[in-house]
Amino acid sequence: MSTADKLFINMCKDILANGVWDTDYDVRPKWEDGTPAHTIKKFGIVNRYDLQESFPILTLRKTNFNAAVDELLWIWQKKSNNVNDLNSSIWNSWADEGGSIGKAYGYQLSIKHKYKEGEFDQVDRVIYDLKNNPASRRIMTNIYNFQDLHEMHLYPCAYSMTFNVSGNKLNAILNQRSQDILAANNWNVVQYSILVHMMAQISGLTAGELVHVIADAHIYDRHVPIIEELIEQKEHEAPTLIIDKNVVDFYKFAVDSFKLSNYEFNPFKVKVPIAV
Numbered sequence: 001m002s003t004a005d006k007l008f009i010n011m012c013k014d015i016l017a018n019g020v021w022d023t024d025y026d027v028r029p030k031w032e033d034g035t036p037a038h039t040i041k042k043f044g045i046v047n048r049y050d051l052q053e054s055f056p057i058l059t060l061r062k063t064n065f066n067a068a069v070d071e072l073l074w075i076w077q078k079k080s081n082n083v084n085d086l087n088s089s090i091w092n093s094w095a096d097e098g099g100s101i102g103k104a105y106g107y108q109l110s111i112k113h114k115y116k117e118g119e120f121d122q123v124d125r126v127i128y129d130l131k132n133n134p135a136s137r138r139i140m141t142n143i144y145n146f147q148d149l150h151e152m153h154l155y156p157c158a159y160s161m162t163f164n165v166s167g168n169k170l171n172a173i174l175n176q177r178s179q180d181i182l183a184a185n186n187w188n189v190v191q192y193s194i195l196v197h198m199m200a201q202i203s204g205l206t207a208g209e210l211v212h213v214i215a216d217a218h219i220y221d222r223h224v225p226i227i228e229e230l231i232e233q234k235e236h237e238a239p240t241l242i243i244d245k246n247v248v249d250f251y252k253f254a255v256d257s258f259k260l261s262n263y264e265f266n267p268f269k270v271k272v273p274i275a276v
């Protein structure tokens with residue numbers, strides 16, 4: 001059975017049994033028909049994924065691996081904030097006429113900052129430190145830039161990565177302030193697991209653990225019956241991740257540098273509504 005399924009099922013059961021509804025409050029997100037999108041949530045969930053043990057993708061249903069990796073590369077490698085550079089439509093509801101999502105995600109990672117060694121953007125600084133200064137406890141990114149929040153169409157949700165080298169292992173913490181459990185939990189876990197594998201490979205390290213810290217872990221009201229049915233499904237063995245070992249430059253990875261072998265999952269016919 002896949003560890004990702006086990007953690008997902010336990011987390012959903014915990015939220016549904018012990019969570020708190022926000023129905024008494026005015027909430028920002030809306031459904032397509034204008035109805036407020038309320039949630040049941042648990043505060044402060046921490047899930048640990050051992051990337052050596054297995055690749056943490058759900059088998060209860062299919063996670064669109066290629067689309068998730070494509071969005072990760074859009075943010076971390078292309079450092080783009082324009083949906084025209086993305087090969088899916090997941091961000092279209094938050095883009096303006098020109099396709100921009102504002103000064104969010106890739107835009108923040110592309111901004112250069114001054115250091116004593118010269119100017120680096122946040123991604124290049126991580127790469128520099130992993131290669132030149134792996135014992136550093138300062139290898140992190142943070143895109144929650146208060147100065148620019150008013151120019152972001154949606155504030156960053158998965159906003160910070162902390163990388164840490166222990167022996168020859170690269171571990172990381174993903175900090176997330178808000179998580180739509182059905183639409184994006186496994187999607188984000190898959191993405192940041194791939195990022196840890198990428199950073200490890202280009203630095204001559206082995207991917208270790210991804211620790212996912214979620215402040216507000218919520219299930220939207222219209223997702224509750226979908227989740228209830230999903231967590232009763234049968235689980236399969238986790239697939240094996242195969243990475244093109246010839247890639248040693250972070251900017252040379254492409255979606256097809258990553259393959260899953262034996263990815264089994266249950267059919268899932270539901271179209272998941274997304275609160276905007």
Ligand SMILES: Nc1nc(=O)c2c([nH]1)NC[C@@H]1CN(c3ccc(C(=O)N[C@@H](CCC(=O)O)C(=O)O)cc3)CN21
Pocket residue numbers: 029064067088090091094154180182183184187272274275276
């Ligand atoms: N309410 C909400 N939830 C989110 O997960 C979310 C936002 N808003 N706003 C911005 C981004 C966009 N992200 C998204 C949006 C849609 C899907 C989605 O439609 N997922 C489908 C599969 C998509 C596919 O196969 O290409 C799913 O079934 O979960 C995933 C992530 C994550 N984010």
Ligand SMILES: O=c1ccn([C@H]2C[C@H](O)[C@@H](COP(=O)(O)O)O2)c(=O)[nH]1
Pocket residue numbers: 028029154155157158178179180181184185188
């Ligand atoms: O990578 C992402 C991006 C977005 N989300 C979800 C989390 C929330 O449901 C919404 C954002 O709404 P806020 O009111 O700004 O919290 O998008 C996600 O889970 N993962």
